[in-house]
Amino acid sequence: MTNKDLSRRAFINTAGKAGVMAGLTGSVLTTLANTKSQENGHLKSPPDPTPYTQRPLPYSYSALEPAIDAMTMEIHYTKHAATYAKNLSEAVEAEKVDTSKISLEDLLASISKYSVKMRNNAGGHYNHSLFWELMNSPGKTAAPSAALMTAIQRDFGSVDTLKTKFNDAAKGRFGSGWAWVIIKNDKKLDVVSTPNQDNPLMDLSDVKGQPLLGIDVWEHAYYLKYQNKRPDYITAWWSVLNWDYINTRFGKIS
Ligand code: MN
Numbered sequence: 001m002t003n004k005d006l007s008r009r010a011f012i013n014t015a016g017k018a019g020v021m022a023g024l025t026g027s028v029l030t031t032l033a034n035t036k037s038q039e040n041g042h043l044k045s046p047p048d049p050t051p052y053t054q055r056p057l058p059y060s061y062s063a064l065e066p067a068i069d070a071m072t073m074e075i076h077y078t079k080h081a082a083t084y085a086k087n088l089s090e091a092v093e094a095e096k097v098d099t100s101k102i103s104l105e106d107l108l109a110s111i112s113k114y115s116v117k118m119r120n121n122a123g124g125h126y127n128h129s130l131f132w133e134l135m136n137s138p139g140k141t142a143a144p145s146a147a148l149m150t151a152i153q154r155d156f157g158s159v160d161t162l163k164t165k166f167n168d169a170a171k172g173r174f175g176s177g178w179a180w181v182i183i184k185n186d187k188k189l190d191v192v193s194t195p196n197q198d199n200p201l202m203d204l205s206d207v208k209g210q211p212l213l214g215i216d217v218w219e220h221a222y223y224l225k226y227q228n229k230r231p232d233y234i235t236a237w238w239s240v241l242n243w244d245y246i247n248t249r250f251g252k253i254s
Pocket residue numbers: 076080128216218220221
């Protein structure tokens with residue numbers, strides 16, 4: 001972690017505490033945090049900016065067994081995801097991005113101005129940072145909140161229809177990429193997929209929105225256990241979702 005990241009974190013922490021002490025509500029703080037993005041015509045950013053460096057994995061490598069095996073998790077986190085973070089830090093330095101001034105989310109929203117290296121690694125780092133948070137130990141199974149359920153029923157009819165659409169997008173992504181549930185600017189939920197390490201925050205993405213949840217369908221995410229059986233991995237992935245996190249995230253970005 002760089003000094004810049006530390007000072008940025010310290011600032012966010014202090015600002016957050018100051019806000020609470022001043023009696024500001026979460027929604028006011030969120031509005032303040034999002035003002036810049038909205039002025040720029042970008043999609044609304046979530047109120048918790050993703051750091052430019054890798055956060056600790058919020059559980060052990062074996063926590064998602066048997067759906068996702070420990071060796072896959074360890075290699076995925078310590079090799080693949082770590083490399084995106086390392087390459088992102090190189091690109092940020094080479095292209096003189098002031099990470100104390102521009103959030104990763106805002107960088108993604110103007111990614112067309114940067115190099116291919118920045119695109120691949122800013123996307124890779126953001127996508128994986130979100131991916132780890134979306135999962136948790138089996139057994140902690142909650143469900144979509146009432147608010148999220150209402151939105152799912154409004155936009156898909158049912159959770160089963162959403163799952164079918166999402167699974168089809170994940171199975172149908174040719175080669176490497178991601179499938180997402182996004183919240184579009186009109187607040188509606190949609191299912192989309194992006195190639196490589198692109199994501200729907202990117203200005204050059206064909207599909208745009210705020211990711212609510214997403215699945216990594218690169219072979220490195222499942223090949224050790226599932227080999228060519230991507231559909232089996234997708235089915236198992238639903239069983240380890242952290243609905244508490246997803247529900248909170250939905251509340252912040254919807
Ligand atoms: Mn991956």
